Amino acid sequence: MSQYTQSPQPQQPYAPTQPPGTRPARNGLGVAALVLGIIGTVSGLVPLLFWLAGILGVIALILGLAARGRAKRGEATNKGVATFGAVLGLVSLILSVVGAVLTYKAVDDVVKDINKEVAGSSASAKPGAATGGAAKGTADDKAADGTAEDAPDDKAVSLDEADTAVYDDGLEVTVGPASAYTPDQFASGHTKGNSAYKVTVVLENKGKEKFDASLATVDARAGKDGVNAEQIFDGKVGDGFSGTVLPGKKITAQFAFDAPADAKNLTVEVSPGIEWDADQWDLKL
Template sequence: MSQYTQQPQFPQAPVPAAPARNGLGTAALILGIIGALSGLIPLFFWLAGILGLIGLILGLSAKGRVKRGEATNKGVAVAGIVLGLVSLVLSVVGAVLTFKAVDEAVDEINKVTSGSSATRKPAGSDKPLEKAKDGEDATGKALAAGDSAAYDDDLTITVSGPAAWTPGEYAIGHTKGHKAYKVTVVIENAGKEKFEAALVTAEARAGKEGVKAEAIYDGKVGEPFTGTILPGKKVTAVWAFDAPADAENLTVEVSPGFEYNASVWDLKL
């Protein structure tokens, strides 16, 4: 009998494998999706930048785990990296657009608060323009027929002398016993930006007492300016006004828009 008794051999249970550490990849994907969506929303560029940066870092860390065999979600990690980069790009684009919009808004506010100073340019004169206020010339007098009011943005408005005119049977704004006069208004855009002509308004007063002269609409006469005036272009309109029979002058005031001072013409009848 053998001195040593052989012990029976039992198979050992396999050591369980460590669970995959896929959390970083999943987090990177979620943050990348939220960041990309935030980048599409105005004023949320800052959130897209933060989430994109965190998602990118987590995605790179998750990809490292995949290489070491600690994680199995390589596709999720790569998607998180890509979306993180997309979020960062959208964040930069959003910041640029936001700051540009703010600058433009500030410029518009400055224009409104400061106003545009009108200058007088007598018809047929090559003399330097004289700075003026509200369409008046350097002496404080209104512009005369044929004079032009030029603005800081190179917008020029010219009003012709009044011409006697007989309204049609169905004209609107004419009073029986009064006289009607029509003037030609020319707007020239010599600036670099387009001009919205639909904002142009006009009113008139007649005689020494400054009685309101009603605008007359008769077919094409009296139609307002419409549309956009491109740089280097001009438009012309004919306006008509109703004045008492004994009026000797017609004061026409034209305003190019909310951001401009009105210009005034004193026209002899």
């Protein structure tokens, strides 16, 4: 009788079993929040894309907060990515608001400029005002009231026989008569042997919006040949205009010009700014 011997079975390698109830990490929301947050932030840097930045920012913020909730419950392992995505979503929202404000302001400025061009509100002076060198102190022109705010040295400036250019938007430019002036010893712009003349200029804002006086310029030519009359600067004249003039207010500045000794007239040209036509006053010396 033969004896049967069973051969041993080969030992299987050890494989750890997955604990019951354990699921794979769900990191999709955090990654999506990060990607959308990055795109939204980049879009927010372009003001015209504020709408896209706002939409992506809202989605990234919601997904980032949801992903953080998963990480807290142990369902995801990318809590840092989710947090960063939510932060970028919030940044995108802030940039979208800033872009919307900038875009609205730019469009509003363009519309105002177009309206000014169409209506000609500030491009030229009204008919009958002192323009084109025709102002010579006639009775038909509007004279100044004899007082001026912001005058140098806090003194009232008399502008008798002055002429006023009245613009459509309420701005008024008044130039007084030329008077002889003696520059001090430290003055610049004055040539020995020439004569110096002082002119008072008043800008009055009778419109509804603020006026930037810093853009106003005053130049002059002297004599029948119209040679350039160099502006004189010293401790009393030459500061020019600066700052903003509120509606209902005015600002005064005094200018001095160097002219040939035999000059009989001084042509003063005032340009209130790039949106206004320049006007000229022909003053007798």
